[in-house]
Amino acid sequence: MNAADFAYLADLLKRRAGFHLSPNKTHLAASRLAPVARRYGFRKTDELFAELRDAPEDLARAVTDAMMINETSFFRDKPCFDHFRGVILPSLLSARAASRRLRIWCAAAATGQEAYSLAMILDEAKIAKDWRIDLIASDISGFAIARAIEGRYSQYEVQRGLQAQTLVRYFAQDGDHWRISEHLRRMVSFRTFNLLDSYGWLGEVDVIYCRNAFLYFEPLAKRACLKAFANVLAPDGYLALGASETMEGASTAFVPDDASVRGVYRKARHAIRPVALAS
């Protein structure tokens, strides 16, 4: 891949996904794009780039999709899920006792493991039947979301993060793969969504999980997303980022929930009433 093509790719990802492609990723780009080139009938990635510059939407989307990082696992970063089980869920169940409605959004769901981990916790919590619980999971990658809906995982993927008891309870063996139970699949509604697009479809949510996506974001894109998150999150809602992610320089609308659990935030007092925002 030549330097001009790589620069074009970096710019495309920045425009389409707010994604920062670091300059040392030429190898990664070449290996990710080779299958896309083949699928579209190009002999080499150079030909793919020549076509890409004419900007056909579906090719640009396929290239963006292929470059996304879908690294995830069940119960990845256990403390964050323990906090959901032990603090976030009980506090919201009590705060929403009147409306009996809870809305949870996994904003960078990748191949679905995080959303299904939350679904398992919700299932184990034995919440009364008259509650309406929306578990919404989205990702920019249509490929990842298709896998999430399918709910089929390799031995390697289920081995990571799942204890044997949980595996046998919620999965059925399917050849050399494992398929998550229909019960859990029906708990989650998946959709393809770019965090830079309009959030109009979403409505207010009580919990946002957006873990480790901003690690690859351009600073401005991260700032814009956090602003949008503050708009859709309920005043007493929770936001979970990855354990190594911070708000520094990106948003003042959130404060850490509990110093012992990294990455979990609540709205800052001043962000609860948008009028008070200095902006």
Added chain:
Amino acid sequence: MKHCLVVDESRVIRKVVCHLLEQMKFYAEEAAESASALETCRVQMPDVVLINLGNAGNMELVRAIRRNASAKRPVIIGTMTEHDVGHIREALSAGADDYILKPLDGDSLKEKFAQTGLM
């Protein structure tokens, strides 16, 4: 320092796994078969026992350790070369807490140990 017993017929696997455990600051002991494993448990019950469940006879070892009246209940993790739901269920009902796929490496051991509360 936590104490781990590694039960596997393969000398090479025992050496490799004990080495990984020592790097994780565990005190590692090894046994090639059930009788010596039970003897180790009788002298001092480890915190965790890794048992090769690829060997069908070792399922009985899991039951025998659970029958032991020692006050300490060790974490028992079966090691397997194949992911088979029947096999996993059998191991759980014999008394294993979890399983881990071979080949074992430092990352998968650490992850499993963290899940079972050992680290």
